[in-house]
Amino acid sequence: MKALRNYLDKIKPNFEEGGKLAMLRSVFEGMETFLYVPNETSKSGVHIHDSIDAKRTMTAVIIALVPALLFGMYNTGYQHYLAIGTNPGFWMTFVYGFLAVLPVVAVSYIVGLGIEFTVAQWKKEEIQEGFLVSGILIPLIVPVDTPLWMIAVATAFAVIFAKEVFGGTGYNIFNVALVTRAFLFFAYPSAMSGDRVFVRTGTTFGIGEGTIVDGFSGATPLGQVTVASGDPLGSFQMVDALGHPLTTWDLFLGLIPGSIGETSVLAILLGAAVLLFTGVASWKTMLSVFAGGAFTAAIFNLIGTTVAMSLSPVDHLLLGGFAFGAVFMATDPVTSARTETGKYIFGFLIGVMAIVIRTLNPGYPEGMMLAILLMNIFAPLIDYYVLESNIKRRLKRAVTK
């Protein structure tokens, strides 16, 4: 390690202001701080610092996303082989999914980090870590058969217009990954919905050839709910890709069609455990989202005039991107409410909005994305009112004494 350190020290002058490679200074600094914790010491204020930094925080989130990512890869393969009616064994299934998902991850990182690096160099700042998380969130919330060029365009749009124009990580109003998803949904609606996009039926790098079996349908359970919106109550039954009925347990495990990382509530809860254990995400937000969702679903149950309304609260929380959004998106500290009281309100309203959109909007089966983006707008307002109450308390104190 000594040799590496010496080498870095040797080439460092080239990247300083006026050096030959000054145009790559941010990249060099990024690499250097990636390899070594900076040895910069404090100049003012406190003399000692907590060991945590932005890199460590982001690392914790990425670790939390690993279960959902791995499960998503396996499920991609699983759905594919279900569609062509063969069972190649666990490893083959995983390899297929791995190869199908990897390009999506790669495109998202290359486009996003490329823009981050460029902007950092342009603004003469350090490279910020924010996109390390966004870059892995994006593949997890898109359907597997989304064309790669669309992902590239959407990622570029989100990073530039949802983040960099506001000033970079820490200044953005909207969750970057969700903006990517929203851009895909509204810019390419035909490619983003329908039965086929959630299950890859074709081959991946030549693997997994086969013909689709009869009766196959790649519709997600929520998609089926939308299709069945006019059906009489009681006749609706959620089914898997081959038409077998789905139990609550199936929905929890997540071997069902859906966006890559959002189907398995089990894997998401593992991630949630990591986030809460390390204290990186707020349990207040997470809990409130689930509470808000369950509360709203229960109310719709009481009305219960359509299939969507009569879906039980448990099903609502397990289906679609609800759990994924609650655990990984709503808890994004930058775009969520920043006061502790505000987090309860923010989370609860996300849960409410998600179920309302799902239930009352026949055109769009997935409400979580829009609910979180909507509440991102309202987060500062929520904080404003929480602060107002503190201010009022202070003024009242002055008057009474």
Added chain:
Amino acid sequence: MANVIKIKKGLDIHLKGKASEVLLTAKKSDSYAIVPDSYNGIVPKVSVRTGDKVKAGSVLMTDKNRPEIKFVSPVSGEVTAVNRGEKRKVLSIVVKPDASIEYEAFGKKDPSALTPEETKETLLNAGMWPFIRQRPYERVASPADTPRDIFISTLYSAPLAPDFGFIVQNQEADFQAGLDALAGLTPGKVFVGVKKGSAQKWSGVEIVEVEGPHPAGNVSVLINHTKPINKGETVWTIYPDDVIIIGRLFTKGIADFSRLVVLTGSETTERGYIRAIAGCTIRSLVEGKLLEGKEHLRIISGNVLTGKQVSKDDYLYAYDNQITVIPEGDQTHEFFGWATPGTGKFSLSHTFLTWLLGKNKEYVLDARIRGGKRAMIMSNEYDKVFPLDIYPEFLLKAILAFDIEKMENLGIYEIAPEDFALCEFVDTSKIEIQKIVSDGLNLLYKEMN
């Protein structure tokens, strides 16, 4: 005891190098100095010249804007230098001490028999006034004001801080005399915060027991939980060690600035209390007591959270009763620090496995900031270590934007930079919070006066 404050928010950082309750011997300092930068809110006007003979208690400089505030020599001897920096800013006034100290005589007085004006006069003449600081703005108090109340916290809760119970031993009468003098200055009360369960009994004051992790000992906590400051009110604060010195002025009639300074930190060989006089050289305190040669050291006048970095040739800052020595850490290059499990690294968050080792493990922390500077990302970090009814993050943003109305509304008059020290310590984004707050307070003062 009716008054008990119990706080939960906060953080005790257990550092290696705690001092034991022993007295250490130290070299005699070969020079003493007053450093105008020690005091916030004054403009120094030097009143001596090089070569002048002074006694302990003779005026060395005054405040240009409030000439009644005098700063006196802590020892008798000869003025050897008036050091100036850029724009002729006064850096220090140095006095070479005589073999034995000659004191200016101020006369013994009974503090409870004096009128407030007489007490003020006595304190001003003997150079004790700068010990008294005011809230809002955390600066040297103005003699023209009448404070609503006076607050003193005798609980030192910062990392490795001295124990006031030990310091006050055998000086109880002086401390009480100091309290009596202060009590005469306010129509309100003198609040004294004491460590929960301590046997300190003082008369004529309101005793408040304080319990909890740092910053429990910060005087802001005492104020906020007893009688918070509202807009337009002024309160005064003073460190208890300085109350003893004030007390001595009344009981002995001299300006005796000697005090106990605690030497702490992982890079010291001997740890304990040293009897020293304010303004002595750092060298006289630490010479022969440091682990030298191994790596660069950082000597801090004060504690690791609010102290100032000094070199051996600098002087002990006016209010400080602690020297902390930690490794500088600039020679350390930690490989893949963000990815390792992190045994041996201290963090409030649970992203490092050290939190499994329990709360009482002692750590050696160096001065590295341990990460790159970022925009504010995480929320609720500051709240966890900020036990006042104030939203630190939003107040900080108001200060950065210099939105005066918002700062007032969010409670800027109640805080001092030291209250944000722990926020700065735990901050993921490594923002220099205390500097922002202190600049903000000074700018606000200029704007309002």
